[in-house]
Amino acid sequence: MKHTRRILTSLLFTVAGIAAATSGCTNALTVAEFPTAASSSSAQESRPDLATQEQRLAQHVNQYPQVVQRYPFDAELFTQGLDTDGQMLVIGSGLYEKSTIQRTTPGAAPQVQVALADDEFGEGVAVTPAGIWQLTWRNHIAYLRDLETLTVRSTVDNPREGWGVCYDETSHTLLTSDGTSTLVVRDAETFAELRTFTVTLAGEPIDQLNELDCTDGIVRANVWLTPYVVTIDPASGEVTGVADISSLYPESVQHNNNAVANGVASISGSDEFYVTGKLWPTLYRVRFTEEPAHE
Numbered sequence: 642m643k644h645t646r647r648i649l650t651s652l653l654f655t656v657a658g659i660a661a662a663t664s665g666c667t668n669a670l671t672v673a674e675f676p677t678a679a680s681s682s683s684a685q686e687s688r689p690d691l692a693t694q695e696q697r698l699a700q701h702v703n704q705y706p707q708v709v710q711r712y713p714f715d716a717e718l719f720t721q722g723l724d725t726d727g728q729m730l731v732i733g734s735g736l737y738e739k740s741t742i743q744r745t746t747p748g749a750a751p752q753v754q755v756a757l758a759d760d761e762f763g764e765g766v767a768v769t770p771a772g773i774w775q776l777t778w779r780n781h782i783a784y785l786r787d788l789e790t791l792t793v794r795s796t797v798d799n800p801r802e803g804w805g806v807c808y809d810e811t812s813h814t815l816l817t818s819d820g821t822s823t824l825v826v827r828d829a830e831t832f833a834e835l836r837t838f839t840v841t842l843a844g845e846p847i848d849q850l851n852e853l854d855c856t857d858g859i860v861r862a863n864v865w866l867t868p869y870v871v872t873i874d875p876a877s878g879e880v881t882g883v884a885d886i887s888s889l890y891p892e893s894v895q896h897n898n899n900a901v902a903n904g905v906a907s908i909s910g911s912d913e914f915y916v917t918g919k920l921w922p923t924l925y926r927v928r929f930t931e932e933p934a935h936e
């Protein structure tokens with residue numbers, strides 16, 4: 642499996658390099674979420690090199706997923722958001738003309754599914770007492786949806802790109818990512834920005850933060866284009882753990898550079914998580930351990 646991981650990692654470096662060189666290309670999948678396209682030049686200059694960042698993350702890996710259960714998952718979903726309240730599963734998917742949000746249970750067909758407008762690109766989702774938040778990538782809006790019907794209750798402006806979102810019940814706040822190393826703490830009912838902080842590993846920023854999970858005051862984030870899920874202390878912004886989930890990459894997507902790991906949802910009342918990726922045919926229930934799984 643280590644061999645497979647090296648191949649995958651090298652593939653991801655290559656993809657990132659190609660994307661960097663061809664950010665004006667018309668392949669929607671390739672440019673989707675490519676972070677420099679809408680960033681200021683000054684922000685770009687201070688951003689870490691993707692390959693260097695992936696090497697830094699690899700050096701700090703100290704967690705691995707142990708699979709508790711596998712469920713079939715809709716491989717048509719370009720998964721951008723995954724959350725659960727312990728019973729229902731809420732899944733947000735992206736791509737123009739294909740974005741949806743659904744509520745379901747693991748392994749089951751959608752109970753309720755709503756399509757976004759064709760010109761909207763859906764991103765992260767978060768279940769809160771007030772409803773379900775769903776971000777859009779560059780539409781500069783976020784939706785608060787009804788918990789049951791998923792119909793839109795309110796629409797708010799978001800000048801940032803929308804990537805990941807999670808709800809921290811201990812502080813009753815949202816956390817959002819925008820593809821940089823910055824996370825934004827927000828009012829969970831109004832979406833208003835309360836504060837921002839920078840996520841760092843050994844003192845250096847970690848960029849490309851994507852899908853998020855908040856549980857017990859701890860934040861986890863997929864790092865885009867990598868098989869890594871970082872654990873973050875929101876008080877300091879420091880990365881306190883790096884999980885390597887490359888062992889979960891399904892065979893069917895290993896040729897697809899866009900089908901990266903994306904989606905982490907802690908299961909309340911347990912130390913387990915749902916984990917999946919874009920276009921993955923499998924949803925995993927895992928717990929993170931310090932030892933790689935024996936295969």
Ligand SMILES: [Ca+2]
Pocket residue numbers: 722723724806807852853854904905906
């Ligand atoms: Ca999540």
